[in-house]
Every structure is written in structure tokens, then in C-alpha cells.
Amino acid sequence: MSGLRALRGLVAAWKPGGPASSSDAAGAVAAAWPDIVGAAVAARTRPARLRDGLLTVWTAGSAWSHQLSFLEPAILEGLRAKVPEAGVKRLRFAVASGRTRRLLDGAAARTSPAIRTAAGNARGVDDTARAREFDDAADPAAIVRRLRARQADLDARRARDGWTRCGECANWMPPDASQGASCVRCAEEARIRSDGALERALCDAPWLSARDICAAVEGAGRPAFERVRRRLLSRLEIQLDNAARRLKRGALEAADRVAAWTYLMLLARKQRRDLPRPVIADILGEAWADALGVRRAIAPARGARRTAGER
Numbered sequence: 001m002s003g004l005r006a007l008r009g010l011v012a013a014w015k016p017g018g019p020a021s022s023s024d025a026a027g028a029v030a031a032a033w034p035d036i037v038g039a040a041v042a043a044r045t046r047p048a049r050l051r052d053g054l055l056t057v058w059t060a061g062s063a064w065s066h067q068l069s070f071l072e073p074a075i076l077e078g079l080r081a082k083v084p085e086a087g088v089k090r091l092r093f094a095v096a097s098g099r100t101r102r103l104l105d106g107a108a109a110r111t112s113p114a115i116r117t118a119a120g121n122a123r124g125v126d127d128t129a130r131a132r133e134f135d136d137a138a139d140p141a142a143i144v145r146r147l148r149a150r151q152a153d154l155d156a157r158r159a160r161d162g163w164t165r166c167g168e169c170a171n172w173m174p175p176d177a178s179q180g181a182s183c184v185r186c187a188e189e190a191r192i193r194s195d196g197a198l199e200r201a202l203c204d205a206p207w208l209s210a211r212d213i214c215a216a217v218e219g220a221g222r223p224a225f226e227r228v229r230r231r232l233l234s235r236l237e238i239q240l241d242n243a244a245r246r247l248k249r250g251a252l253e254a255a256d257r258v259a260a261w262t263y264l265m266l267l268a269r270k271q272r273r274d275l276p277r278p279v280i281a282d283i284l285g286e287a288w289a290d291a292l293g294v295r296r297a298i299a300p301a302r303g304a305r306r307t308a309g310e311r
Contacts, residue, residue, distance in 0.1 A: 025050055025083070025085060025086040025087065026047065026048075026049065026050045026086075028083045028085065028086055029047045029050060029055065029079065029083055029086050029088065030046075030047050032079070032082040032083050033045075033046075033047050035078075035082060036075060036078035036079060036082055037071075037075060037078070037147075038143075038147065040143050041068070041143055041147075043104075044059065044060040044061075044064055044104055044140070045057055045058065045059050045060070045064065045068070045093075045104070046058045046096065046100060046103070046104060048094075048100075050086060050088065053087055053088060053089035053090060054088075054089070054090045054091075054092060055079075055086075055088045055090070055091050055092070056092045056094060057091060057092065057093050057094070058094060058095070058096035058100050058101075058104070059093050059094065059095055059096060059104075060095075060096065060101070060104045060105065061095060061140075062095055063140050063141070064093070064095075064140045065093035065094065065095055066140075067140040067141055067143070067144040068093050068140070068144065069091075069093055070144060070148070071144060071147055071148065071151075072090075072091045073170065074147065074148075074151045075091060076088060076089075076090075076091065076169075076171075077171055077172065080169075080171055080185065084185060155172075158172050161175065162175035163175060166181070166182050166183040166186055167181040167182055167186075168182050168183070168186035168189075168190075169183065169185070169186050171183050171185075171186075191224075194217065194219055194220055194224060195224065195227070195228050197217045197218075197220070198213065198217050198220050198224060198225060198228040199228050199231075199232055201213050201216055201217055202228065202229060202232055202266065203232070203262060206262050206265040206266040206269075207265045207266075207268075207269055207270055207271045208269075209269065210222050210225045210226070210229075213225055229266065232266065233263065233266055233267070236259050236262060236263040236266070237263070239255075239256070239259045240256070240259060240260060240263060240284070243256040243259070243260075247287055247288065247291055248287075250291075252291050257291070257292060260284060260288060260291075260292060261292070263283075263284075264279075264280060264283060264284070267283060268283070275294075277289050277294045277295070277296060280292065280294055
């Protein structure tokens with residue numbers, strides 16, 4: 001820390017595009033929530049914590065939680081469209097309590113006069129009809145019925161326009177021949193899973209060839225193998241650089257030795273028992289070869305007895 005800084009300078013230096021934290025993602029979801037679920041639902045719900053793709057939503061009562069559970073696919077689709085960076089995969093509706101419940105009840109109370117007035121002014125109905133219309137608007141079952149009907153109309157229109165659903169998450173995809181059977185997000189998640197399987201296979205047997213590794217990992221190809229191998233090598237190089245001070249003190253940890261052997265086998269594509277000391281010293285240096293317990297070759301002693309043929 002370099003001491004206190006003016007807020008104006010911090011704001012001026014801020015730039016978007018960095019990796020979003022969980023709090024940033026939750027804030028983006030909260031900002032987009034009224035557009036996704038509508039004002040009536042937003043007044044009686046509040047998105048809470050977001051963890052590992054699970055978004056918890058506080059509701060004003062058990063009826064709201066029950067009815068909104070039927071709209072989970074539509075809400076998830078809206079979240080993916082509005083805030084794809086949040087990575088919301090599932091929803092959990094829970095009844096609010098304490099301060100959150102009071103906030104939801106207060107929001108509903110503040111919106112009720114506005115809804116009554118707007119409904120009456122628009123249609124010229126009396127106070128009794130206004131109250132009846134507001135009660136229907138505040139009923140979760142009625143709101144869900146209207147939202148489901150609106151979603152059904154939207155789905156029918158998309159189907160007529162040639163949209164297709166993702167084979168993984170069932171999210172709508174615009175008509176595009178290059179899109180494939182999966183949406184962009186699901187394709188990226190599949191790539192991450194495949195890369196993870198490749199990396200685990202490389203860590204378990206770093207001496208194997210690309211053909212052997214790809215044969216063991218379903219759907220893996222040579223480009224993916226080379227990408228994962230380069231990334232793993234880079235990470236191991238950083239780990240070995242961080243271990244340089246411990247190497248000088250003779251205080252290497254077990255993880256440092258595992259990283260060193262994995263790095264050597266990845267580069268040489270040989271098993272540990274087949275790596276001679278000259279190769280290890282050429283790649284990592286003599287100090288690492290000593291730390292890994294690889295013995296030096298024993299030179300023949302000077303003045304050793306000559307064989308019978310040399311006498």
C-alpha cells in the first residue's frame with residue numbers, strides 16, 4: 001500500500017475488463033433483475049448470494065417461492081442473455097426473513113398505490129375495480145400465469161424464425177449455421193472440462209505421447225493437447241521459479257520435487273527412471289539434479305589396475 005489516495009484519482013484510473021469477482025457478478029444480477037422478471041415480481045423478490053453458479057433468491061412468501069420455481073428455465077434464460085458473465089446455472093428460492101422480509105414488504109407497500117392509480121387512470125375504473133386489479137397483480141399465481149403465457153408466445157415466435165435450442169442447457173440460439181448443437185457458453189464449458197481431463201492425464205503420465213493421451217481422453221485432439229501441455233509447462237515453470245529460494249536454502253518441499261519431475265518428464269517425454277543426470281542438469285541445472293537425488297556418474301579411479309590384455 002502506498003498510502004491514502006484521492007477518490008477522484010481512483011475513479012479516473014479505473015478501467016473495465018478485469019476478471020469479475022463474485023460480488024461484481026451478484027451486483028450485475030441485482031441490477032438486471034427487474035428487467036428479467038418484471039416490476040411486479042422484482043417488488044416481492046430479491047437476488048441474494050451467488051456461489052458456484054447457484055443463485056439464491058429471497059421471496060416474500062412460500063407461495064412466491066413455489067410459483068417462481070415453475071419459471072426457473074425462463075429466468076435462467078433471461079439471466080444468460082442479460083448477464084452471461086455471472087454464470088448462473090441454477091436458482092434456489094427461499095422465503096426471506098428479518099430485515100430482507102421487511103424490505104420486500106415495504107417495496108410492495110410503496111408500489112401498491114402507484115399500481116392502483118395507474119390501473120385506474122388507464123382504464124377509468126372505480127376504486128373497487130382498482131383494488132381488485134391490484135390484488136390480481138400482487139397474486140404470485142396470476143403473475144406466473146401471465147409470464148408463462150408471455151414466454152410461450154416468445155418461444156413460438158423464435159421457433160417460427162428458425163431459432164434452435166441448445167442441446168445442453170436448452171437455451172435459445174439465433175439461427176446461425178456455424179453455431180452448432182451447443183450454445184457458446186455450453187461449448188466453452190465443454191472445452192474447459194475436456195482441457196481439465198487432458199491436464200489430469202498429463203499430470204498422471206507426463207511421458208505419454210499426444211496420441212496416447214488423446215486416445216485416453218474422450219473427444220480430445222492434438223490442438224487441445226498442445227494447448228494444455230504448453231499451459232501446464234508455463235505453470236510449472238512459475239512454480240519452479242518460486243521454489244528457487246527454497247532450493248538455495250536446501251529446504252525444498254515435496255510439491256517442488258513433484259513439479260520438477262513432472263516438468264522434466266513433460267519436456268523429455270521419458271519416464272523418471274529413464275532420465276539420466278546429464279539431461280536433468282541440462283534442463284534444470286546441477287543444483288536441481290542434486291536436490292532430486294540423482295547421483296553423479298562415477299569416473300574410473302586414476303591408476304586403476306589394467307586388464308590382463310593391457311599388461
